[in-house]
Amino acid sequence: MVAALVMVFAALIIYFNLTVPEYGAADAIRADVLSRQQLVSDQKGAIDQVQKLIADYQGKGAIRDVVSLSLPLKLDQSGILHQIQSMASLNKLSLQSLSISAPVSQDAGGVTSTAVIRPIGNMTFQLRVIGTYGDFKNFLGNLETNIRIFDVRSISVDPLAKPNQDFYGFDLSVVTYYQNP
Incomplete structure (x- = not known):
């Protein structure tokens, strides 16, 4: 019975000394992965907004060109x-x-x-x-x-x-x- 108690006590020591710190490290890695995924998602959103702005600007360039044809920039x-x-x-x-x-x-x-x-x-x-x-x-x-x-x-x-x-x-x-x- 004492041997069983020593074994349970040894198992608890091993659990608290080896397993619990690894769970903490795993949680830290999981949090790091989630934050990086959020960063990638935010960057993709920013890139999409920039591409949309570029497309809008290019569309306005076409409008500007049409206006320049009807009201030229110089006397020709x-x-x-x-x-x-x-x-x-x-x-x-x-x-x-x-x-x-x-x-x-x-x-x-x-x-x-x-x-x-x-x-x-x-x-x-x-x-x-x-x-x-x-x-x-x-x-x-x-x-x-x-x-x-x-x-x-x-x-x-x-x-x-x-x-x-x-x-x-x-x-x-x-x-x-x-x-x-």
Whole structure:
């Protein structure tokens, strides 16, 4: 019986001296693993948010590019002339004359060139085209739906043929806009 008591006492000593500390070490390792898993989860969430922000920024870049096409960052007179000539040719109109007025800059109330909102400049040009009324109507539709902003300020129509013929001269005053640097 004493031997059994010694054995139980020895088993308790072994249990408390060897097994309990190992349980503590196992709990510490388990806590370390859980904290690392939480860290990895948090990092994945942060990476996903950054990727979403990058995608949003790239999407806004596309919007910025479209806005820059309709309201260019600088005055591009040759591009404007090319667009007008192309639209006239596309609509079977003959471009007889084109004159450009000096660009005008609108004051934006102390806005600097590094500001998000820049002052807007405009350029007025007068043109004369000849052709049929239907072709001219299509030309105006193209001006209206063009990516670049064109405002038709005035139109005058002169018949160039007999009253029963559909052939006219059209004088237009058109304004286009651009961003001042």
